[in-house]
Amino acid sequence: AQKVTQTQTSISVVEKTTVTMDCVYETRDSSYFLFWYKQTASGEIVFLIRQDSYKKENATVGHYSLNFQKPKSSIGLIITATQIEDSAVYFCAMREMSNYNVLYFGSGTKLTVEP
Amino acid sequence: GGIITQTPKFLIGQEGQKLTLKCQQNFNHDTMYWYRQDSGKGLRLIYYSITENDLQKGDLSEGYDASREKKSSFSLTVTSAQKNEMAVFLCASSIWTGNSQNTLYFGAGTRLSVL
Numbered sequence: 001a002q003k004v005t006q007t008q009t010s011i012s013v014v015e016k017t018t019v020t021m022d023c024v025y026e027t028r029d030s031s032y033f034l035f036w037y038k039q040t041a042s043g044e045i046v047f048l049i050r051q052d053s054y055k056k057e058n059a060t061v062g063h064y065s066l067n068f069q070k071p072k073s074s075i076g077l078i079i080t081a082t083q084i085e086d087s088a089v090y091f092c093a094m095r096e097m098s099n100y101n102v103l104y105f106g107s108g109t110k111l112t113v114e115p
Numbered sequence: 116g117g118i119i120t121q122t123p124k125f126l127i128g129q130e131g132q133k134l135t136l137k138c139q140q141n142f143n144h145d146t147m148y149w150y151r152q153d154s155g156k157g158l159r160l161i162y163y164s165i166t167e168n169d170l171q172k173g174d175l176s177e178g179y180d181a182s183r184e185k186k187s188s189f190s191l192t193v194t195s196a197q198k199n200e201m202a203v204f205l206c207a208s209s210i211w212t213g214n215s216q217n218t219l220y221f222g223a224g225t226r227l228s229v230l
Contacts, residue, residue: 004157006157035218037219042223043203043223043224044221044223045205045207045221046221047218047219047220050218091157091158101146101163101165101171102160102163102173103148103160103219104160105150105157105158105159106157107156107157108155108156108157
């Protein structure tokens with residue numbers, strides 16, 4: 001079974017608007033860590049933002065923020081004031097404390113930001 | 116800062132051929148990973164290694180061997196290339212401190228095509 005699921009295959013938005021990308025995860029661990037990564041057109045993958053399961057406050061980094069809904073096992077990525085260069089594939093990922101060396105990835109959401 | 120170098124960038128093989136992909140990192144990270152990315156899909160873990168001479172199988176290890184003879188390098192061997200196989204193999208590394216918050220740093224990838 002998929003541990004991390006991203007149902008949105010692709011999203012298209014107009015620049016300067018806000019976009020939310022969905023991600024749901026599955027784990028039996030009480031402690032886990034959730035991540036979002038970005039893969040640009042060149043193939044480069046970079047870390048964006050992290051949410052620790054024991055933290056109630058949503059993480060925020062620059063114009064990226066998270067919507068962590070623990071009862072729903074959901075971790076949405078919100079990008080505000082989108083820019084053309086935000087166009088990329090975004091991956092959600094999870095580490096469980098019971099197997100903390102392994103990072104499980106979702107299938108990705110392709111974001112296109114248009115002028 | 117550091118860098119992860121994957122060689123070769125492009126690899127063309129023949130069906131049944133044994134192919135080796137190499138990865139070097141200068142972060143001095145303990146843990147290294149090999150992921151496979153098929154077109155339009157997420158990242159699937161093939162092998163990882165938490166220290167020199169350690170090897171751990173991921174979900175996709177069948178058909179692959181790995182080797183971690185030095186802390187800085189991690190190689191992956193496709194034991195018998197499959198006809199028409201096309202994928203990108205991504206190497207990554209992270210610090211092993213027992214802290215699951217550590218993120219992954221990725222190389223640029225090796226693009227494999229099998230004729």
